[in-house]
Amino acid sequence: MSAVLQPASVEELAAAVRSAPRVIATGAGSKPRLSMVCADAVRVSTSRLSGITEYEPSEFTFTALAGTPVREIRAALGERGQYLPFDPVLADAGSTLAGAVAAGINGPGRWRYGGLRDFILGVRLVDGEGRLLRFGGKVVKNAAGFDVPKLLVGSAGRLGVIAEMTFKVFPRPLAWRSLRLPAVDEIAKGRLLAELGRGRWELDAVESVVGDPVVFVRLGAPEAAIDALAKEIMDRFGGEILGEKEAAAWWFDAAEFRWTHPAGAWAKFPLTPSDGPAFATWVATHPGARARIGAAGNVGYVSWPVMEAAAECPWRGVLLRGNGPLWPGPRRLTAVAAAVKAALDPVGRFPGLED
Amino acid sequence: MTRPEPSPALRRLAAVVPAGRILDGPAQLAAYESDALTAFQTRPLAIVVPETQEEVVALVRFCHAEGLPFVARGSGTSLSGGSLPVAGGIVIALNRLNRIRRIDLDQRIAVVEPGVVNSAVTAAVQAHGLHYAPDPSSQLICTIGGNVAFNAGGAHCLKYGMTSNHVLGLKAVLATGEVVEFGGASREQAGPDWTGLFVGNEGLFGVALEITLQLLPRAECFHTVLAGYATLEQAGDAVAAIVASGLLPGAIEIMEKLALEAATAAVHAEYPPGCEAVLIVELEGPREVVAADRARLDALLAASRPVEVRPARDAAERLAIWKGRKSAFSAVGRLSPDFIVQDGVVPRRRLGEALRLINGWSREMGVRCANVFHAGDGNLHPLILYDGREPGALLRAEELAGRILRMCVEMGGSITGEHGVGVEKRDYLPAMFAAEEIACLKRIRSAFDPKGIANPGKMFPEKGAPALVHAGLHPLEKAGVISRE
Numbered sequence: 001m002s003a004v005l006q007p008a009s010v011e012e013l014a015a016a017v018r019s020a021p022r023v024i025a026t027g028a029g030s031k032p033r034l035s036m037v038c039a040d041a042v043r044v045s046t047s048r049l050s051g052i053t054e055y056e057p058s059e060f061t062f063t064a065l066a067g068t069p070v071r072e073i074r075a076a077l078g079e080r081g082q083y084l085p086f087d088p089v090l091a092d093a094g095s096t097l098a099g100a101v102a103a104g105i106n107g108p109g110r111w112r113y114g115g116l117r118d119f120i121l122g123v124r125l126v127d128g129e130g131r132l133l134r135f136g137g138k139v140v141k142n143a144a145g146f147d148v149p150k151l152l153v154g155s156a157g158r159l160g161v162i163a164e165m166t167f168k169v170f171p172r173p174l175a176w177r178s179l180r181l182p183a184v185d186e187i188a189k190g191r192l193l194a195e196l197g198r199g200r201w202e203l204d205a206v207e208s209v210v211g212d213p214v215v216f217v218r219l220g221a222p223e224a225a226i227d228a229l230a231k232e233i234m235d236r237f238g239g240e241i242l243g244e245k246e247a248a249a250w251w252f253d254a255a256e257f258r259w260t261h262p263a264g265a266w267a268k269f270p271l272t273p274s275d276g277p278a279f280a281t282w283v284a285t286h287p288g289a290r291a292r293i294g295a296a297g298n299v300g301y302v303s304w305p306v307m308e309a310a311a312e313c314p315w316r317g318v319l320l321r322g323n324g325p326l327w328p329g330p331r332r333l334t335a336v337a338a339a340v341k342a343a344l345d346p347v348g349r350f351p352g353l354e355d
Numbered sequence: 356m357t358r359p360e361p362s363p364a365l366r367r368l369a370a371v372v373p374a375g376r377i378l379d380g381p382a383q384l385a386a387y388e389s390d391a392l393t394a395f396q397t398r399p400l401a402i403v404v405p406e407t408q409e410e411v412v413a414l415v416r417f418c419h420a421e422g423l424p425f426v427a428r429g430s431g432t433s434l435s436g437g438s439l440p441v442a443g444g445i446v447i448a449l450n451r452l453n454r455i456r457r458i459d460l461d462q463r464i465a466v467v468e469p470g471v472v473n474s475a476v477t478a479a480v481q482a483h484g485l486h487y488a489p490d491p492s493s494q495l496i497c498t499i500g501g502n503v504a505f506n507a508g509g510a511h512c513l514k515y516g517m518t519s520n521h522v523l524g525l526k527a528v529l530a531t532g533e534v535v536e537f538g539g540a541s542r543e544q545a546g547p548d549w550t551g552l553f554v555g556n557e558g559l560f561g562v563a564l565e566i567t568l569q570l571l572p573r574a575e576c577f578h579t580v581l582a583g584y585a586t587l588e589q590a591g592d593a594v595a596a597i598v599a600s601g602l603l604p605g606a607i608e609i610m611e612k613l614a615l616e617a618a619t620a621a622v623h624a625e626y627p628p629g630c631e632a633v634l635i636v637e638l639e640g641p642r643e644v645v646a647a648d649r650a651r652l653d654a655l656l657a658a659s660r661p662v663e664v665r666p667a668r669d670a671a672e673r674l675a676i677w678k679g680r681k682s683a684f685s686a687v688g689r690l691s692p693d694f695i696v697q698d699g700v701v702p703r704r705r706l707g708e709a710l711r712l713i714n715g716w717s718r719e720m721g722v723r724c725a726n727v728f729h730a731g732d733g734n735l736h737p738l739i740l741y742d743g744r745e746p747g748a749l750l751r752a753e754e755l756a757g758r759i760l761r762m763c764v765e766m767g768g769s770i771t772g773e774h775g776v777g778v779e780k781r782d783y784l785p786a787m788f789a790a791e792e793i794a795c796l797k798r799i800r801s802a803f804d805p806k807g808i809a810n811p812g813k814m815f816p817e818k819g820a821p822a823l824v825h826a827g828l829h830p831l832e833k834a835g836v837i838s839r840e
Contacts, residue, residue, distance in 0.1 A: 015612050055709070056702065057599075058703060059703050059733075060703075089474055101439040106543070113514075114516065114520055115543065117551055126715075130722075131791055134789070134792060135792065137700075138702075138767055139733055139768045139769055140513070141512055141517070141729070141733065142771070143508070143555055143769070143771045143772060143774065143775050143776075144770050144780075144784065144798055145784070145792075145814075146552060146555065146556060147554065147555050147785070151551060151552040152547070152548075153544075153547070154548055155548075159547060170603055171602065171603050172601070194461035198483075198484065200464065200572060200641050202641055221641070221644050222641070222644060222647035224643070224647040225644045225646065226643075228643045229641060229643060241769065268545060269545070270539070271541055271543075275462065288567045295542055295543060298542040299543040300540070301544075314663060318546065327545060334549075335533050336533060339801075339805075340552075340799055341548065344795070344798075353685065
């Protein structure tokens with residue numbers, strides 16, 4: 001592995017990008033496949049580019065540098081009764097905010113109000129020529145210019161290096177309840193997920209373990225309302241309320257991906273609830289593979305016991321850890337994607353979109 | 356009147372689409388000269404009215420081959436001149452591509468063509484307890500294609516976001532003729548968010564052919580309150596208190612006195628007497644949640660020194676509150692022959708300061724200004740009144756509009772919250788972005804449209820302004836069919 005640069009300011013970050021012909025940004029390394037690129041790329045770490053630069057609770061916005069740990073942001077928001085509703089993942093593993101954007105993965109809470117893409121408002125990024133550019137805005141509503149901040153979500157450092165981001169936040173619900181609902185098989189589970197999605201309860205999270213005949217549901221609401229909602233759901237679907245400790249442990253495991261094989265490959269696949277049974281069948285063909293379904297059937301995560309990801313994937317996804325293509329599954333190559341890559345990175349300083 | 360010979364480009368165009376799709380009579384061209392920003396007018400070469408996606412693809416490929424500019428258009432309700440035609444170019448009117456291709460109730464999505472009217476999406480699914488959340492005031496006639504191009508907002512953006520937060524995927528023909536599919540039926544994605552980049556492109560990338568929309572369960576219960584205040588500052592303080600309390604209302608709106616008078620005259624809305632400002636707050640969600648939140652909201656409002664608080668007691672009263680709010684803009688049209696709507700955003704905590712500045716300038720310049728705004732997200736909609744027949748009046752109104760836009764940027768906000776830059780605000784883009792940022796946006800545009808044929812003249816500053824004329828209300832606005840918000 002080649003040198004690691006550790007810029008301590010956004011200007012130094014831009015200079016670091018300009019300093020080498022091949023560059024890849026790295027955060028805490030919790031999604032290692034994203035930065036597993038050609039050996040001659042200089043690694044630019046965001047570890048010294050950390051901290052919340054602006055936080056206005058009354059505006060529902062904050063701005064933070066790229067390497068700010070998600071954990072730190074969660075604590076600062078929590079002090080003011082606010083949160084990022086999409087539950088940025090791997091907080092305990094030290095993951096950074098820019099890493100979350102580059103990976104484009106969300107935690108269980110993304111079900112209620114949307115994912116990271118729905119809360120990012122603005123970015124400062126360093127393009128392939130080393131220019132520091134600002135797009136989007138710092139207010140909750142802005143329609144000026146193209147939505148480059150959204151484009152960067154899931155871009156894995158291939159289009160630019162994120163220096164700073166502005167996010168929208170919401171007030172945190174005052175009370176939480178978690179339920180375990182029965183679902184005899186993956187087909188019944190699919191029906192249950194659809195019904196939960198159409199219901200009146202405004203659920204916060206809906207997740208399940210592939211192969212387990214249960215669905216986990218989280219509610220976030222005022223204390224005075226929450227038990228009536230939980231009771232109605234259980235009256236309709238059966239199930240039970242989880243104890244506080246058990247609930248905390250389950251959601252921690254989900255958001256930290258502790259259930260994955262620590263030394264095995266791990267990938268994300270966008271799905272629809274109707275894909276559930278086929279996804280479960282596919283996972284079962286890989287001995288030792290573990291999988292979870294999140295966002296009421298809209299995403300599947302798989303972890304294999306070995307570092308080699310499955311060679312053939314029926315869905316297009318992103319490999320977060322392990323060996324194999326960054327984007328497993330059917331390709332959807334467009335001429336315009338290459339053209340936009342060239343617009344932001346004309347000299348190919350960052351890895352290609354398909355590397 | 357004899358019609359001139361069709362131009363060679365027009366003759367070749369006739370071979371691209373079936374007969375009867377091209378409109379080029381003087382009366383037909385005149386009907387498309389403007390959108391809802393009637394101060395700008397440009398006569399296009401022709402209007403083409405395709406009926407299928409294949410025809411749209413063929414048209415765009417023809418335009419690419421010929422280097423012929425095109426403007427895709429839905430119902431023409433843009434408030435920023437976003438669908439203003441290009442002289443010598445064609446307008447692709449997408450109104451006949453108005454099929455809802457698929458509704459999936461389990462996945463809660465609708466796949467629609469660009470000419471589908473915003474409110475038609477909700478109409479198609481409301482029997483199943485679902486709705487399409489973005490609700491621009493023109494939702495009875497504006498189209499999803501236009502909503503996507505300009506990332507339309509509405510009164511419920513604080514909680515639900517804009518159009519881009521509800522578009523899961525789309526199929527589009529780019530200005531190069533390439534047909535692409537971004538995103539899909541899932542709420543999750545892998546790879547760069549191309550869908551997110553496309554929404555809000557202001558027609559500069561190409562034409563969306565099919566759009567996958569997320570549908571939400573309709574809120575079970577609403578609690579809508581109208582509170583009148585003796586001063587605007589008190590209304591502003593009430594907003595701050597609500598936001599600080601941890602409540603997340605679906606909508607928080609403020610109307611100032613001049614707008615209240617207009618709504619009273621136009622739709623017989625009734626407001627508490629002696630108020631300088633009225634605040635509208637709407638809670639929504641499961642009935643138990645609304646009941647719990649309502650107790651907190653009522654206490655906050657009672658402590659905010661209102662002249663009067665009027666909760667809507669039933670659905671009819673709720674609709675009456677919203678009717679007054681949503682009619683405010685066209686109602687203001689009765690107070691003045693002409694007006695300009697602005698759309699800037701300021702940080703919420705600086706709303707009071709922003710309004711004091713606007714009102715000060717308004718007095719100083721002798722230009723009347725009625726303020727209506729989405730207080731929850733700091734999105735101002737000052738209506739600047741003028742009489743275009745009076746010499747210099749339009750210029751004074753534009754001067755005030757310019758001051759307001761610069762103020763929004765200086766306060767750390769934006770020149771546009773939901774109307775887009777379009778033609779109207781393109782000269783203000785450099786107030787928000789540095790030269791090299793605009794250069795980068797232009798390079799992205801060129802990646803989608805190397806020849807610069809898709810809706811040229813919008814978003815980016817250009818030499819030579821389109822004709823600015825005094826025009827009065829849009830005919831549909833006079834008829835009360837559309838309104839500006």
